[in-house]
Every structure is written in structure tokens, then in C-alpha cells.
Amino acid sequence: METDVLIIGAGPAGCFTGKILAEHGLKVTIVEEHAEVGKPACCTGIVGLSGLRELGIKPGKWVLGRLRGAKIYPPSNNSIKLTRGKVEALVVDREKFDRSLADAAVKAGADLLLGRRCVDLDFNDTPLIETQDGVKLKARVVIGADGPHSIVARKLGLLVSSKYVKCAQVETEADVDRDVAEIYLNKSFSPGFFGWMVKAGKVARVGLGTAAGNPVRLLRSFLSEHPVVSGKVGKVVHNRCTGVIPECMSRRIHKGTVLLVGDAAGQVKPLTGGGIYIGLCCAKLAAETVIRAFESGRMRDLESYPGAVMKKFGSEFRVGMRVKKLFDQMSNEDLNFLSTFLIQDEVREIVLKNFDFDHHEKVISALVARAPEVLKSIGIRRALKYIKFLT
Ligand SMILES: Cc1cc2nc3c(=O)[nH]c(=O)nc-3n(C[C@H](O)[C@H](O)[C@H](O)COP(=O)(O)OP(=O)(O)OC[C@H]3O[C@@H](n4cnc5c(N)ncnc54)[C@H](O)[C@@H]3O)c2cc1C
Structure with missing residues (x-):
């Protein structure tokens, strides 16, 4: 069996890529190892509302809750509530959410093969994948959307770190x-x-x-x-x-005629690990890159995909990973101090003004821009300690 684009994995990233490609008239096949899309699901299901709007995904029957903020409990358990009063994020039923994305891909013309696990790949000539029941599938382009343990990433040697x-x-x-x-x-x-x-x-x-x-x-x-x-x-x-x-950015995401998207590509928020929004955005970038390559007839145009991802998320990834490194080295006492810092009126104001559910870099940059005041309230000795953590 031969197709234009073969997508391995019918999670959100794979289905969204498939939908966009099929809408552009490409022959798309999505291969999913489980008998049903969205099962089993292990996810808290929190997705930013503005991110979904940006992607043109309208809230559906999969919405289980609406979140207006967060309550943070430091080790001291003196909680801090941060809210602007408006709905910032949705809590979704992952099974129904994934199924709605799969239905949209199928409606656009993609073939969805359930119960087919990709067990082997051969990328020497035309990409060829083999499923557990011996079926061989050929494609001009392969998208690895097969989650955190991606066989595509492993077989192609694209894992940079396996944390x-x-x-x-x-x-x-x-x-x-x-x-x-x-x-x-x-x-x-x-x-x-x-x-x-x-x-x-x-x-x-x-x-x-x-x-x-x-x-x-x-x-x-x-x-x-x-x-x-x-x-x-x-x-x-x-x-x-x-x-x-x-881990964020833990894989290279392009090789030859293969692109990785979603968790398979390490496309997650560095601080919270949330991967639904970023995975969907990168799925869109991957699909747009593939469409351009088919239109030009030059498969080497696929090389532009990593650059497109870094243009949109590079700074977010880098800043987030630095702050994550800082958090990793903080003790419970440091975390308690951080919470007292967060309740100061001016800090709280910066956080509430700049918080963006899907782009944490914005609030971090706003705090960095106020470095003199921040340094004053943290104290020089503590500030030096945290700067050391970052280097
Ligand atoms: C406990 C937990 C809570 C989380 N909470 C949130 C949250 O609140 N918000 C958020 O944004 N993110 C959250 N995440 C992360 C989120 O679940 C992932 O980022 C998201 O599911 C990634 O989507 P994906 O399509 O890339 O991969 P997946 O959802 O993992 O989909 C991959 C698909 O590929 C299939 N597959 C795998 N291997 C093969 C193969 N060899 N052949 C065929 N098919 C295959 C799988 O069956 C699966 O259907 C959470 C993760 C965990 C573990």
C-alpha cells in the first residue's frame, strides 16, 4: 500500500497533522496501535483557551471544566491564589478530544488504520513501515506522532536525551x-x-x-x-x-523525509510538561512544511521544519528550560521563599498582567525586565545563589 504521507500515531498531534494535510488534497494514512482512538488516556487534560482559539479548535462535548486561575501550595502550604477572573483554560476529556480530532481528519479524507502497531521502519529508499501483522506501508513522507516512546525517533537515532x-x-x-x-x-x-x-x-x-x-x-x-x-x-x-x-527539545525532529511532531518530538512546555497546545501548533507547522514540499516537488524543503518550530517556540523553550533548571535546584526552603515573593503586591501585579497560559516566557521576561526591584526584594545573597544555579 502506498500513500503520500504516513502518520504513525493517532494522538492529538498525529490527527491534527493528518487533518490539515488531507484538507490540502494529499493522500494521508494514519496508523494507530490501539483499537480505539484516545484509549488508554493518561492526561490531566488542561489546555489554554486562547491556544485552542489560535488553532481554530472550538470547544465541544469534550469540555469537562473551565479554569480561571491557579492555587499554588508551597511546602509551607500557605497557598497563593492567582486569578484574573476570566476563563483561561479548559479541562478536557482526552478520549473525546482525541476522537474529535480523529473524526475531523477522517472527514477531511485521511485513512485511519486502527489496531496497527508500527514495529519496524526502513528509510533507505522510499520510507517503508511494517506493522505487527506484517502489513507493509510505503509513503513519500513519514510523520512520527507516536508519543514519548516514539519508535520513529529511536529507529532514526533522533533521541538527543532520554530523560x-x-x-x-x-x-x-x-x-x-x-x-x-x-x-x-x-x-x-x-x-x-x-x-x-x-x-x-x-x-x-x-x-x-x-x-x-x-x-x-x-x-x-x-x-x-x-x-x-x-x-x-x-x-x-x-x-x-x-x-x-x-524532556523539552530532547529529540532532533527532522531526518530525510521524516518529521517528528508532539511528544515524539519533545514538543512540551519546559516548566509544566503540557504538550497538547505545543504539539498541535507544531503539527500545523509540520503540515504546512509538507504541503510546501509537495507543491515545490522538492523534498529537501522539509529541512525548514525545525527552523519554523524554533521561530515560534525557540525562545519559549530556552527561557523555560533555564527556569526549570533553577526550580530543580531549589530546596523546599527556597520554594517557601519564592511563595512569599509571589504575594508581594508589585510581583503579583506583574504576574497577573503578563501571565499567558501557553507562553510562560512572557511573564518570566516581564520579571527579568524589573530585575532591580526583583533583586531588591530577593536580597543580593539569595540572588547570587539563584544566578549560580542558572550557570
Ligand atoms: C499524567 C500526565 C498528565 C498530563 N497532563 C497534561 C495537561 O494537563 N495538559 C497538556 O497539555 N499536556 C498534558 N500531558 C501531556 C500530554 O498528554 C501529551 O503532551 C500529549 O498527549 C501529546 O500528544 P501526542 O499526539 O504527541 O502523543 P500521544 O497523545 O502520546 O499520542 C501518540 C499516539 O501514538 C500511538 N502510538 C505509539 N506508538 C505507536 C506505534 N509504534 N504504532 C502505532 N501507533 C503508535 C499511541 O497509541 C497514541 O495514540 C500530560 C501527560 C501526562 C503523562
């Missing part, structure tokens, strides 16, 4: 505000990342990520021992899942 944040999440009853995402910063419970609690329809999604250790064991202690969380969650657990988030 992941390991996550565990449950759905349970919990006493949590409907319109804020609760974020728990505490090195003892979630080293190298954070914990969260978000209302999603009738239940709450409670989870954490960790750079080290067993996330399931850490989540168990988060639920039963964290001074705030243990008092909020119920005993009945509806849904347990584990998953990983790849």
Missing part, C-alpha cells in the same frame, strides 16, 4: 474548587516536578510527576500523607494511570 518525568494520576472525589488548578510544590512528595489536583467533571484528577523514584509510590504518599491533599481526597479511586513526559 522523562514519570507521572501517576488517579481520579477520585475531592474537595477542590471547580475553577482553579491546584499546584503542589514540595520536593519530598514530587522531586523535580510538582503535584496537582483539578476538578474534571464529577471527579478530580490528582497526580504528580517526578524526576526520580517511583511515581506510584510517591502518589500514594501524596494522597495519604500530604497535609493538605490527604484532607481533601476521598477513599474511592476511579481511575489510576501512569505516563511519562519527555
Whole structure:
């Protein structure tokens, strides 16, 4: 079987790429290893509203909640609520969300092959992939949209680093505000990342990520021992899942006639690991690049894809990764200090004025632009310590 573009993986990034390509009249085949799109899903499902608008995705039956801000719990548990009062993000049902994107791709003309796992790839001449049932598929261009453990990235030697944040999440009853995402910063419970609690329809999604250790064991202690969380969650657990988030920019994203998109490409927010919005944006950039290459008849035009991604997100990725490095080295005492810094009126004002759910660089740059005041409130000794963390 031969097609113009073969997409491996029917997650959000793969389906969105497929939809745009099929709308432009290309012959598109999407291969998905599972029998159903969106299953199994392990995701909290928070997506910025302005990002979805930018991509032309209208809220549908997959919306489970609307968030107007965040409540941050530092290790001291003196929480800080940050909100501008308007809806900033949606909580989505990932199964339904993914299915709506797959339906749109099929409606545009893409073929969706379910229950077909790509087990081997040959890129010597015309790209050829083989599925677990021995079917061979040929294409002029291959898109690896096969998630964090991408076989395409591994087979092509595109992994730059194989660092992941390991996550565990449950759905349970919990006493949590409907319109804020609760974020728990505490090195003892979630080293190298954070914990969260978000209302999603009738239940709450409670989870954490960790750079080290067993996330399931850490989540168990988060639920039963964290001074705030243990008092909020119920005993009945509806849904347990584990998953990983790849490190931002941990893969090269182009080789020959192959492009990577989404988690397969390490296209996630450096600070929170959120990958839905960035993956969809990069899917659009990948599709536009492929369309140009087909129009010109020059497959080497695919080389422009990494540049297009860096033009849109390069600064966001670089700044976010530096701040992540700073967070990684902060102790619980530093995190408590940071929370006292955040409640100062002038700092709070900068944060609320510049916060952009999908572009964290904006608020970071605004704080850096006010460096003299920030330095004054942090104190020189502490500022020097944090600058050392960054170098
Ligand atoms: C616990 C947790 C919570 C998260 N919460 C959020 C959040 O709130 N907001 C946010 O923006 N992001 C969140 N993320 C990240 C988000 O889930 C991912 O960034 C997003 O799913 C990436 O989409 P994708 O299409 O690139 O990959 P995926 O959604 O992973 O889709 C890849 C698809 O490829 C298929 N596949 C894989 N290998 C093969 C193969 N060999 N052959 C055929 N098919 C294959 C898979 O079955 C899957 O359907 C979270 C992640 C975790 C682990």
C-alpha cells in the first residue's frame, strides 16, 4: 500500500497533522496501535483557551471544566491564589478530544488504520513501515506522532536525551474548587516536578510527576500523607494511570523525509510538561512544511521544519528550560521563599498582567525586565545563589 504521507500515531498531534494535510488534497494514512482512538488516556487534560482559539479548535462535548486561575501550595502550604477572573483554560476529556480530532481528519479524507502497531521502519529508499501483522506501508513522507516512546525517533537515532518525568494520576472525589488548578510544590512528595489536583467533571484528577523514584509510590504518599491533599481526597479511586513526559527539545525532529511532531518530538512546555497546545501548533507547522514540499516537488524543503518550530517556540523553550533548571535546584526552603515573593503586591501585579497560559516566557521576561526591584526584594545573597544555579 502506498500513500503520500504516513502518520504513525493517532494522538492529538498525529490527527491534527493528518487533518490539515488531507484538507490540502494529499493522500494521508494514519496508523494507530490501539483499537480505539484516545484509549488508554493518561492526561490531566488542561489546555489554554486562547491556544485552542489560535488553532481554530472550538470547544465541544469534550469540555469537562473551565479554569480561571491557579492555587499554588508551597511546602509551607500557605497557598497563593492567582486569578484574573476570566476563563483561561479548559479541562478536557482526552478520549473525546482525541476522537474529535480523529473524526475531523477522517472527514477531511485521511485513512485511519486502527489496531496497527508500527514495529519496524526502513528509510533507505522510499520510507517503508511494517506493522505487527506484517502489513507493509510505503509513503513519500513519514510523520512520527507516536508519543514519548516514539519508535520513529529511536529507529532514526533522533533521541538527543532520554530523560522523562514519570507521572501517576488517579481520579477520585475531592474537595477542590471547580475553577482553579491546584499546584503542589514540595520536593519530598514530587522531586523535580510538582503535584496537582483539578476538578474534571464529577471527579478530580490528582497526580504528580517526578524526576526520580517511583511515581506510584510517591502518589500514594501524596494522597495519604500530604497535609493538605490527604484532607481533601476521598477513599474511592476511579481511575489510576501512569505516563511519562519527555524532556523539552530532547529529540532532533527532522531526518530525510521524516518529521517528528508532539511528544515524539519533545514538543512540551519546559516548566509544566503540557504538550497538547505545543504539539498541535507544531503539527500545523509540520503540515504546512509538507504541503510546501509537495507543491515545490522538492523534498529537501522539509529541512525548514525545525527552523519554523524554533521561530515560534525557540525562545519559549530556552527561557523555560533555564527556569526549570533553577526550580530543580531549589530546596523546599527556597520554594517557601519564592511563595512569599509571589504575594508581594508589585510581583503579583506583574504576574497577573503578563501571565499567558501557553507562553510562560512572557511573564518570566516581564520579571527579568524589573530585575532591580526583583533583586531588591530577593536580597543580593539569595540572588547570587539563584544566578549560580542558572550557570
Ligand atoms: C499524567 C500526565 C498528565 C498530563 N497532563 C497534561 C495537561 O494537563 N495538559 C497538556 O497539555 N499536556 C498534558 N500531558 C501531556 C500530554 O498528554 C501529551 O503532551 C500529549 O498527549 C501529546 O500528544 P501526542 O499526539 O504527541 O502523543 P500521544 O497523545 O502520546 O499520542 C501518540 C499516539 O501514538 C500511538 N502510538 C505509539 N506508538 C505507536 C506505534 N509504534 N504504532 C502505532 N501507533 C503508535 C499511541 O497509541 C497514541 O495514540 C500530560 C501527560 C501526562 C503523562
